[in-house]
Amino acid sequence: MIAVSDIAADYGIYKLDGFTLEPGENLAIVGPNGAGKSTLLKLLFGALTPSSGMIRLGSQTSQTQSVDPRWQTVSFMPTYEERINGLNVFDSVAIGFSAQRSLFDRLSDNQENAIKTALENVELWSHRLKKVDRLSAGEYQRVRLARQFALNRNILLLDEPFSYLDPQHALRMTTHFHQLSLVKKNVVITSHELNHAARCCQKMLILENGKQAMFGPTSDVLRSETLRRVFKVEFVPVAHPATDETQLLFPRETTQ
Numbered sequence: 001m002i003a004v005s006d007i008a009a010d011y012g013i014y015k016l017d018g019f020t021l022e023p024g025e026n027l028a029i030v031g032p033n034g035a036g037k038s039t040l041l042k043l044l045f046g047a048l049t050p051s052s053g054m055i056r057l058g059s060q061t062s063q064t065q066s067v068d069p070r071w072q073t074v075s076f077m078p079t080y081e082e083r084i085n086g087l088n089v090f091d092s093v094a095i096g097f098s099a100q101r102s103l104f105d106r107l108s109d110n111q112e113n114a115i116k117t118a119l120e121n122v123e124l125w126s127h128r129l130k131k132v133d134r135l136s137a138g139e140y141q142r143v144r145l146a147r148q149f150a151l152n153r154n155i156l157l158l159d160e161p162f163s164y165l166d167p168q169h170a171l172r173m174t175t176h177f178h179q180l181s182l183v184k185k186n187v188v189i190t191s192h193e194l195n196h197a198a199r200c201c202q203k204m205l206i207l208e209n210g211k212q213a214m215f216g217p218t219s220d221v222l223r224s225e226t227l228r229r230v231f232k233v234e235f236v237p238v239a240h241p242a243t244d245e246t247q248l249l250f251p252r253e254t255t256q
Contacts, residue, residue, distance in 0.1 A: 002027075002044070002155065002186055007053030012039045014210040016053070021203060023154075023184040026177055028197035028218065030190070031207035032231060037190040038079060040207065041157045044188065045076040057155060075153040077144055079160050083132045089143055090128040093118060096147040111150075118150035121176055123169070137164040145173065155186045162193045174200040194235075195247045198222055206230055219246040 005018035013036045021027055029037045042048045044055060058073055075096070084092065093115045094107060107115075119125040122142035132140060141164045148156050162170050170193070177187045177200035191197045197204065197218070204221040206213040214226040221227055223237045223246060236249040 001056070001058065002188070003054075003056040004044075005054050007043065007050040007055060009039065009043055009048055009050045011042075011048055012036045012210045013043065013050070016040070016212045017215075018053075018212075019203070019205060019215045021186055021188075023186065024181045025203055026181045026187040026189070026201040027203045027205060028189055028191055028194075028201035029205045029207060030192070030194060030197065030227075031213070034209075035207040036210040037207055038159050039210075041076065041159050041188065041190060045074060045157050047076070073153055074155045074157060075148045075151045076157045077148050077159060077161065079163070081144065083140060085131070085133040087132050088129050089119065089124055089132060089135070090115060092132050092143050093147045093150055096151050114150040114152060115146070118146040121149055121172075122146045123172070138166055138169065141165060142169060149176070153185075155188070156180070158187065158189045160191060161189050162191055162196050170196055171199075177201070194222065198246060198248075222246045222248055 001023060002021040003018070004016060004020075007016045007018070008014055012034075019027075029040055031037055039048065043050055044057065094111070097107065097111050116125060119128055122145055124139065124142055124146065127135075127139070132143060135143065141161075145158070145161060148158065161173060165173065174196055177189070180187055181200075181202070187200070189197060189201065201218055203216065204218040205215045206221060206226060208230045213230050214221055214224060222235075228234055234251045236251065237246050238249055239245070240247050
């Protein structure tokens with residue numbers, strides 16, 4: 001479970017009333033540039049500490065110290081990272097296990113199998129020996145996502161996971177995020193791709209200038225006047241003809 005109540009921080013989050021996610025509920029954090037989305041993810045991960053309020057992830061809170069470090073149950077993918085030139089795809093994913101082993105320790109059979117499964121999920125197993133500096137931006141994004149999947153954490157915090165992905169792999173990721181929710185994991189993403197987020201997240205949180213503008217079921221948020229006001233776009237909500245999911249169409253002209 002993830003529970004946030006009355007938090008503020010000295011890094012761009014001024015007032016967050018709070019929200020709760022039960023196991024298996026995915027959350028999309030949306031909002032304009034500079035709204036505080038990445039900051040909130042860092043607060044959830046523990047990279048930043050709130051100046052007030054409470055964050056609870058499972059049995060741990062932002063105000064307690066535990067013998068069970070947060071990294072054992074939570075994984076975090078930032079918006080950007082530098083590639084390590086000369087490293088191949090397999091080893092780049094294996095970096096995720098570095099906190100669990102000494103520098104010269106071999107990967108366990110379970111870890112190797114987890115990496116293989118993760119690379120298969122992002123359709124990169126056949127490229128496992130390819131150097132990461134030879135990959136496109138979209139391919140490297142899939143490597144970074146595979147690293148999170150291989151760790152098999154209960155909570156995945158992903159900052160802009162759809163960046164650089166082509167439509168095929170963006171759709172594949174929305175499906176995989178939904179599958180993770182079916183086994184009671186929580187995927188929390190930030191995204192400007194509102195329709196992708198809607199396909200894999202049951203809940204949506206709108207941030208505006210570091211404040212909570214709205215939290216609720218994704219279909220309610222997508223159809224709300226709050227969304228149109230915050231983004232200053234007169235989105236047209238429609239039901240997907242195949243799935244009945246709420247999706248957004250852009251207006252013919254921008255609004256001023």
